[in-house]
Amino acid sequence: MEKILLKNVIIADGTSEKKADIYIADGVIKEIGAGLEHGADRVLDGGGKTAVMPTLFDMHVHLRDPGQTHKEDILTGCSAALAGGVGGVVCMPNTNPPIDSLETVEYILKKAESTGVEVYPAACITKGMKGTELYDWGRLGVKIISDDGRPVENAELMRQALEMSIENGLLVASHCEDLNIISGGIMNKGKVSEKLGVKGMDRASEDSITAREIALADSCGARIHICHVSTKGSIEIIRDAKKRGINVTCETCPHYFTYTEEKLLARDADYRMNPPLRTEEDRLAVLEAVLDGTIDCIVTDHAPHASSEKADFLTAPNGVVGLETSLAVTLTQLFHTGKLTLNDIVQLMAVKPRTLLGIDVPKIEIGAKANIAVVDLDMEWTVKPEELHSKSHNTVFKGEKLKGRNIMTVTDGIVRYEI
Numbered sequence: 001m002e003k004i005l006l007k008n009v010i011i012a013d014g015t016s017e018k019k020a021d022i023y024i025a026d027g028v029i030k031e032i033g034a035g036l037e038h039g040a041d042r043v044l045d046g047g048g049k050t051a052v053m054p055t056l057f058d059m060h061v062h063l064r065d066p067g068q069t070h071k072e073d074i075l076t077g078c079s080a081a082l083a084g085g086v087g088g089v090v091c092m093p094n095t096n097p098p099i100d101s102l103e104t105v106e107y108i109l110k111k112a113e114s115t116g117v118e119v120y121p122a123a124c125i126t127k128g129m130k131g132t133e134l135y136d137w138g139r140l141g142v143k144i145i146s147d148d149g150r151p152v153e154n155a156e157l158m159r160q161a162l163e164m165s166i167e168n169g170l171l172v173a174s175h176c177e178d179l180n181i182i183s184g185g186i187m188n189k190g191k192v193s194e195k196l197g198v199k200g201m202d203r204a205s206e207d208s209i210t211a212r213e214i215a216l217a218d219s220c221g222a223r224i225h226i227c228h229v230s231t232k233g234s235i236e237i238i239r240d241a242k243k244r245g246i247n248v249t250c251e252t253c254p255h256y257f258t259y260t261e262e263k264l265l266a267r268d269a270d271y272r273m274n275p276p277l278r279t280e281e282d283r284l285a286v287l288e289a290v291l292d293g294t295i296d297c298i299v300t301d302h303a304p305h306a307s308s309e310k311a312d313f314l315t316a317p318n319g320v321v322g323l324e325t326s327l328a329v330t331l332t333q334l335f336h337t338g339k340l341t342l343n344d345i346v347q348l349m350a351v352k353p354r355t356l357l358g359i360d361v362p363k364i365e366i367g368a369k370a371n372i373a374v375v376d377l378d379m380e381w382t383v384k385p386e387e388l389h390s391k392s393h394n395t396v397f398k399g400e401k402l403k404g405r406n407i408m409t410v411t412d413g414i415v416r417y418e419i
């Protein structure tokens with residue numbers, strides 16, 4: 001195994017920040033201190049502007065494998081993750097077949113084994129993601145269940161799932177969307193959808209199911225995790241529920257605190273995802289919720305689609321890739337603007353998602369296995385879709401100049417990615 005010496009770096013583990021050198025040998029952090037001198041295979045001088053953090057954990061990605069491997073597969077999805085400093089992911093079950101059997105769970109775990117990324121499959125809440133019956137997820141060995149891509153429409157079925165999740169110790173994650181309200185909508189319903197003459201998705205679609213899920217979880221004392229929050233309304237509902245002591249957590253994605261529906265004026269399907277980019281009022285509410293802790297995690301909802309599928313604005317499928325840009329966008333938007341500290345970002349992107357799932361957070365201390373992202377905080381770069389490791393290039397950040405970039409990812413003591 002390689003010996004790695006990282007000099008003049010900022011160690012940010014989510015609780016404290018300190019400047020130091022780190023020496024890694026045999027895959028383990030051997031020494032942390034000032035002025036370390038060791039013969040090493042790789043020596044990197046961070047110049048005081050490079051952070052070392054636990055690898056990030058993205059609890060909401062779509063790896064498209066099995067079944068849609070022309071968009072992404074487990075290998076390319078994991079290499080995109082490593083490029084973004086991400087060492088662990090939850091992959092959502094809307095694959096083909098959907099993740100509702102031991103066979104599919106084992107297929108994913110086996111294929112992910114060599115990647116260096118810890119892949120945690122989410123299992124469907126309902127058999128085949130059809131929304132009609134529950135099944136025995138307990139025997140699948142997963143930590144999280146979701147019908148992401150759609151809600152469980154039948155509220156009583158969802159209530160039963162929440163009740164059952166308690167005994168299995170599972171986290172239930174909900175894609176909050178009322179399909180009857182959405183019906184045929186392709187972007188946020190508002191001024192821009194009117195201007196473009198296309199059907200919009202009313203914000204009430206998200207808000208109403210968010211409120212429903214919270215009420216259902218409250219009624220049986222279960223945990224509920226709200227996926228990809230994008231509206232001011234749902235944020236206010238979640239903030240209120242947290243105040244009332246309900247066991248609700250939630251996530252958002254970098255695009256929701258960066259962009260608005262105005263991006264859709266270009267009639268480019270790369271800016272279409274579900275939930276859609278909303279209004280400036282929503283963007284500011286999401287931002288505020290990230291800053292005040294209402295939002296627990298930043299995820300990507302990494303949703304690769306082939307360029308040919310994204311070619312037509314009106315008929316393209318929803319979704320954007322994000323694994324390779326999430327940290328850089330978050331640093332650009334929240335760290336370099338002074339809104340959050342490095343440790344706040346480590347909490348949102350590495351610590352809290354693992355904590356919600358009951359997974360150990362990699363430690364940066366002597367004797368720990370090296371599971372770290374090395375991040376050049378000041379590196380400026382422009383997002384070029386063709387340079388992404390993902391099989392798909394549907395990024396909303398194309399052409400965007402970002403500040404801060406993951407330059408090395410080490411998992412299990414092995415350098416898996418280096419710029």
Ligand SMILES: [Zn+2]
Pocket residue numbers: 148149150175227228274275
């Ligand atoms: Zn979703």
Ligand SMILES: [Zn+2]
Pocket residue numbers: 060061062092148149301303
């Ligand atoms: Zn999703």
